[in-house]
Amino acid sequence: MNYRHAYHAGNFADLQKHAILLALLETLKTQSPALSVIDTHAGAGGYDLSGEMARRSGEAEAGIFRLLSSTDAPAVFAPLVAAVRALNRGADGPLYPGSPLLIAGALRREDRYVACELREDDFELLRRSLAPYAFAQALRVDGYDAVLTKGGRGGRPFILIDPPFERPDDYARIVEVTRQALRQDPAAVLAVWTPLKDLETFDAFIRGLETVTDDALIAEVRLRPLLDPMKMNGSAMVLVGAPREVESAVRAATDWIVERLGQKGGAARVWRTGA
Numbered sequence: 271m272n273y274r275h276a277y278h279a280g281n282f283a284d285l286q287k288h289a290i291l292l293a294l295l296e297t298l299k300t301q302s303p304a305l306s307v308i309d310t311h312a313g314a315g316g317y318d319l320s321g322e323m324a325r326r327s328g329e330a331e332a333g334i335f336r337l338l339s340s341t342d343a344p345a346v347f348a349p350l351v352a353a354v355r356a357l358n359r360g361a362d363g364p365l366y367p368g369s370p371l372l373i374a375g376a377l378r379r380e381d382r383y384v385a386c387e388l389r390e391d392d393f394e395l396l397r398r399s400l401a402p403y404a405f406a407q408a409l410r411v412d413g414y415d416a417v418l419t420k421g422g423r424g425g426r427p428f429i430l431i432d433p434p435f436e437r438p439d440d441y442a443r444i445v446e447v448t449r450q451a452l453r454q455d456p457a458a459v460l461a462v463w464t465p466l467k468d469l470e471t472f473d474a475f476i477r478g479l480e481t482v483t484d485d486a487l488i489a490e491v492r493l494r495p496l497l498d499p500m501k502m503n504g505s506a507m508v509l510v511g512a513p514r515e516v517e518s519a520v521r522a523a524t525d526w527i528v529e530r531l532g533q534k535g536g537a538a539r540v541w542r543t544g545a
């Protein structure tokens with residue numbers, strides 16, 4: 271496993287993923303007395319954007335720092351901006367929360383949170399990040415397996431799946447995990463992040479997903495036309511079982527990222543399977 275999220279933390283894709291994640295958690299909290307959250311690919315917990323990896327990629331400059339300095343960002347980004355400022359004690363950086371700190375900060379005492387990370391170095395950082403939260407557990411296990419062994423205990427399941435897509439079977443495993451999670455609890459909600467490189471790969475994934483659910487909300491940030499499959503041309507969030515109430519927030523986040531951070535020929539597409 272070569273992937274280190276520290277190179278990409280705070281980029282446009284994190285903005286989309288994290289803004290939608292927080293909007294979804296807020297809505298689910300109003301509907302469910304307790305949530306059982308699994309973060310299958312948790313990463314390090316939080317990131318220092320002044321560190322060598324983040325500076326070398328420069329991705330945060332074109333992401334979170336643009337958001338922090340903008341005056342026209344829609345309300346959907348407010349919880350993410352607040353979380354970044356809280357982590358930096360009121361300032362605009364250089365610390366950026368990963369999904370574990372965002373989830374732990376949003377959950378209630380009655381919720382449960384399992385965060386999975388396989389890399390030893392990032393797992394150690396994750397374990398330390400989550401130590402203050404009694405309801406949270408960091409595990410050095412395969413996140414897909416954890417959905418089967420730890421899922422659905424003591425609350426409505428919410429599963430965030432955010433792999434590095436280094437393995438050829440990631441898409442197939444996501445479809446299988448979705449099938450199993452919905453079988454364990456049909457009220458389960460899943461949020462899957464994927465890169466957008468070329469349309470064929472993405473379409474094949476959605477067709478696979480349609481074999482296990484007819485309820486997916488898809489938000490595509492196409493930063494530029496999807497013409498070069500060797501490049502990450504955008505990102506998508508695929509939400510299974512998401513409440514209708516979250517749809518306008520998903521749309522607002524996706525539109526703003528394309529408008530403000532996209533290039534010529536970019537496009538925002540938010541749509542439901544079967545619609």
Ligand SMILES: C[S@@+](CC[C@H](N)C(=O)[O-])C[C@H]1O[C@@H](n2cnc3c(N)ncnc32)[C@H](O)[C@@H]1O
Pocket residue numbers: 271273274275287310311312313314315367368369370386387388389392411412413414432433434
């Ligand atoms: C994209 S990063 C996660 C970022 C994080 N979700 C966030 O939003 O801050 C993916 C992480 O998954 C880890 N990983 C890769 N395969 C895994 C697996 N099968 N189970 C658990 N973690 C895995 C990688 O080491 C990497 O740290």
